[in-house]
Amino acid sequence: MYLRKIRLKDVKCFEDAELGFVDENDEIIRWTVILGENGTGKSTILRSIALLLAGSDASKGLEHEPRNMVRSGCMEGIIDAEVELSDKKRALKIGMRFLNKHLSEGWGALPGDDREIFEELLHEDYGRGNFVCGYGAVRIAAWGERIVQRGYPEKHQDPRIDRLQTLFNEEMLLGPANERLVGRGYGLRGIRSEGIHTDELRLKNAVETLSDILPSVTLKEINPDGVAIFNTPYGEGPLSELSRGYRDILTWVTDLMRHLIDAFPDSDDPLQERGVVLIEGIMLHLHPIWQQKVIDFLREKFPNLQFIVSTHSPLAAQSLNQNELVVLKRVEGKDKQKDTVSIDRFDLAPKSMSVDQILTSPVFGLTSAKSLEVQEKMGDFTKIKRKILRGEATENEEHRYRGLTRYFEEVHEAPGESFAQRDQFIRMENILRKLGREDLLEYPPIEALKSKRKSSKERKKDSGVMR
Template identity: 30%
Template sequence: MFLKRITIQNFRGIQEMELNLAQPSGNRKQTLIIGENGTGKTNLLRAVALVMGGSDALAELLNTPDDWISFGAPFCQLSATLLTQAGEERSIQLTINRGDTLKGIVLANQDQLAEIDAALAHATQNYFVVGYGSLRRLNRSTGFSRGGETIFRQARATNVATLFNQEALLNPLNTWAMEVDYRTNGKGLDIIRQSLNDFLPAVKFHSIDKEKGHLIFLYGSTQVPLHLLSDGYQNMIGWLGDLLYRISSAFNDYQSPLKAHGLLLIDEIDLHLHPKWQRKVLDYIRHKLPNLQLIATTHSPLLAQQAQEHELYALKRTSRGKIALEAFRGTPDRLLLHQLLLSPIFDLETDESLAVEELKKQYESLKRRKDPPQGKLHYLATQIEQLPQNQRSNMNYGNDQLDLLREIKSELKARRDS
């Protein structure tokens, strides 16, 4: 299954939007979406999860139906085009009219959701979708505790629980690992090692302490239980452990979970990740989970820099207040970080600090006066001259900034020579 297109109308502030996931070279496996807070990144992921959920999951995920409809609109509509493994297109649609009950919504959309409902009735792993919200909390209890089930009961709803409810919990990594070890008669260590070792920098999986139910990792030469690793490590592998558990459960496959086909949604994928890890997470998913289609959101320019051609999009609010989706023109992973930051997709005018930017604004403001205070002007000019000014050949530096630096240098030289 491949999600080819999603169209959104009147959905929580998104008036009209289409995300096309096909590209000239074929089906796009990874899509990264950036945008300022409030532009609808999370709601875009929720829209995908809702229309792909099937009738049984809708009743749990929708909760209060009118809340999904944009203020003042009479209805919202989500449409998706799917591509099967046989290359056949399938269309599904979900319409919510203001005032509809949950039962009424399911009944009214029976025909539009027939394609996905029929597929799910045939095999529950069809159109497999799993999603993670920005608040990804681990279930800290021991044993075979299950995340999400206390919030939702239907399997497809629990698979995206944290996208819709901040109280939902993730299945901890040890839950999956212990079950793999049990189901494979103790032969699952290689599967666990293969899944984890490339994902955790400086830490390697070592063994399972079956008596205590702990995973043991090697940090250098020291053995450390999973729960004693830093919060950064635990947050990093939180969604991965839950993902592996859900794949194994849905496909009943404890031998090769990394080969599963489906759709992975992650909100703020860079959350809690050190910059070094941010640079590697897309590559990990691309190579370790090659059959999962990824749609993720981020605020991180470091992570956006790892996107390939056609993979990066930005949600922006137009001058009329509407939310628009813009594709990045170019190849992010061929750019230097400052080039990406100063491109239209991030809308930054400079990569300098706010302090430096303010310093230059003060200088320019004083220069425009008829009789500027020379002492203050000289002080600001000296401060600016002392800043690092190694211009890179690929620097996206405006002509006005270069003119300002030349002017300051010229004036300071004239003062020294006089």
């Protein structure tokens, strides 16, 4: 199953907005990364998709207060969408209505028999095949004291709810990653013995993919006690002893693989199956080096899954092709009494842009990638520079200009995207000084500016411009 488009009408911060997931060739866009300021509805989009694709019964087990989904001042909120089934013969239209107190099944509001078809497929598969899985921003595995204090979260009877609970409940812990790796009843302790079951081999293949995701960490073995042991630069140890960043991504990727194995029991390679995966804050706790690589890793390991994720990371955006980046912006609503949020796909390819370009593009909307302190100093520098050229600068302003010039030279505040480029620029500055062309420097000394102003006046006088 894939999602082709979704529309949100009077849902939370959205007055009436639509997001499509197909390209100009009517092919599914496999990766959609949603960016936007805090409070612009990233989580709302992910939860709306989850509620719709989970089906009417499972939705009631996920969202216990449906009125919270309704936009302020409205009587109801409506979500409708198109989904594409695995045979791709037709797209089904499905919808859901939120009332003040009750979650209405609301499927019959759309024309055709799609409601019955979709619900029948969900109940026939009981969560298999029509796969949707989601992870909230808080992704904590149950370890040690957490299990004692809060209890180990048993699987929900309905797998559709089990796969999406952390999107709606931050208190919900993911199961211990060791159990996710080994699985209840999957006995990987005897993986090398004769008579290995097909499901054990598939799970072992899935586990081995984890070794590719983390720098300097590889899976060594699953020991006789069923514990996954990892090699690190500092020695070996179980998953519970790895850093938070390691554990976070290993926990949810492992959880995803377990759900795929459960959902596609007859598949030779469940990691190649189709479905929808929703992730809130995909880059949390990840070092920038990982942030540049993790999306490409997931593309390779799960090539047929449709990922719809949110982030604030420009490095995540830098991994994307054209039309894979979605930007949310707060805009004025139609009634002008309250704002709404617009949804737009970025029509350029972020992969071809530098981080600075992404930060200063409409995606993030920064006026500069420089620090606020440097921006303020550059503003002062430019104003005083113009006054010097016009011969209007005061003595205090000239003193300020000299101080700013020294500041920029000391911090090497020069153009360029890397230290190597800045080093080249500094060498070029030294050459200009030797040639006596200090007026061409990015931050010319005040004497050069005054000399340039004097020369300009003389040229104008010689040409008869000045009288």
